[in-house]
Amino acid sequence: MRQSNLYIVIYASVLTIVCGGLLALASEGLKERQQFNIAQEQKKNILSTVITLEDGQDISALYAKDVNEFVVDFQGNVVDGIKPQEVNLAAEYKKSPQDRLLPVYEFKNASDPNKVDYVVLPIHGFGLWNEIWGFVALESDMNTIRGVNFDHKGETPGLGARIASDAAVQGRYRGKSIYDGDKLVSVTMMKGEGNDYSGKPHEVDGMSGATLTGKGVNNMMRDYLFCYENYLKKKKANS
Amino acid sequence: MSETIQEAAVAVEKKSEPLFSKKNKKLITNPLDIDNPITVQVLGICSALAVTTQLKPAFIMALSLLVVTACSNVAISMMRNSIPSRIRIIVQLAVVSLWVTLVNELLKAYVYDVSKQLAVFVGLIITNCIVMGRLEAFAMSNKPGPSFLDGLGNGLGYGLILMAVAFFRELLGSGALFGFKVFEAVGFHYKGNGLMLLPAGACVVVGVLIWLQRSFNGYRESH
DSSP: TTTTTTHHHHHHHHHHHHHHHHHHHHHHHHHHHHHHHHHHHHHHHHHHHHHHOTTTTTHHHHHHHHEEEEOOOOOEEEEETGGGGGHHHHHHHHGGGOOOOOEEEEEEEEOOOOSEEEEEEEEEOOOSSSEEEEEEEEEESSSSSEEEEEEEEEOOTTHHHHHHHHHHHHTTTTTTTTTTTEEEOEEEEEESOOOOOOOOEEEEOOTOOOHHHHHHHHHHHHHHHHTHHHHHHHHHHHH | OOHHHHHHHHHHHHHSTTTTTTHHHHHHHHHGGGTTTTTSOOSSHHHHHHHHHSHHHHHHHHHHHHHHHHHHHHHHHTTTTTTTTGHHHHHHHHHHHHHHHHHHHHHHOOOHHHHHHHHHHHHHHGGGGGHHHHHHHTTGGHHHHHHHHHHHHHHHHHHHHHHHHHHHHHHHHSSTTTTEHHHHHHOOOOOOOOOHSSSHHHHHHHHHHHHHHHHHHHOOOOO
């Protein structure tokens, strides 16, 4: 009986249905908490480009107090009726730059809420193995980089993965500028590590053994900063 | 391995013994020392090398594996009389995957930062030889009670080694324990040994642990 084909087929089917049902139940039940964690992580990443976070700080409260979030289009106009959380950057990244929805996170000035201290722009691209993404924070001159935050899906641990794990790599971007006069040039990570680029505003030291991930980061920065160029122009003209 | 099979046979013979009889207690204590899955059976090495740079992820990984081995052992043991032998490995795999996926979802919901650090390794528990090995060698021929203890014992044996390796790697590699900078706290500047942070450092630590264990309990490889 236990060896008959029919028994085996029925046994396998029942097992699959039971396992599948249990997993679906667990996934539905935990979805809300997981999505909260993901949203929290994103807020943390946005905040950390501008301020140094300490353990135990209330991320949600800080975020709600400091950050004004909205979505712009390629022309730099605010798109109504859509929140940054609803924009899926991985999907937007596949569209042509003119059609992308571009979330913006503005840091309000503590004393004058109409003034903006920093803008944080999300960026998305492709590294060596898989997708990479992050945030670039610009000072109120819309030129100087205040800080960056990168993350990745599958870069090599210890090499390309350093864009996320090594705070020093991210720190190299601080104080660099993305404009050369009126021309948007972005910031380029160079090949080789341990060189001094302190006199060069558009170049940062590279990561040894991870030149291709570095190239991915460069393309991502350039690609997305150009998407935001119209918004940055307007912002500069207004201030 | 031969000891494992003897144990299994013994546990089958006695039908009605208390859960914590002398023999059943051995199911927990043996994997801690003379039948340790990592240092004696040399199973589950890849994750032991990969997740032991710090104590916290190692602890969560050990806990996850403990839950998975114990629960899968019980589930398979309860199903053992109905499983068709021709598809038993696939059935075992399905049950293990079920538990692993559940654990992974729970980690994502409750300890998100650790789950990001462990990333693919929790998923890889499915292919961890310790889990499948215990199902095949023990749960398929024993009652749920002893199977649970066996799973618990092996999970603990794995966790013990994982924590020991992580202890030395975090201490010597980053000068910290559970993220607390030990050397700085006692006013000693310690730069950190980079080798300990690489998988090669784990190989060295596991090797030393095996050496120490064998010189203490006199275990010899039988030919």
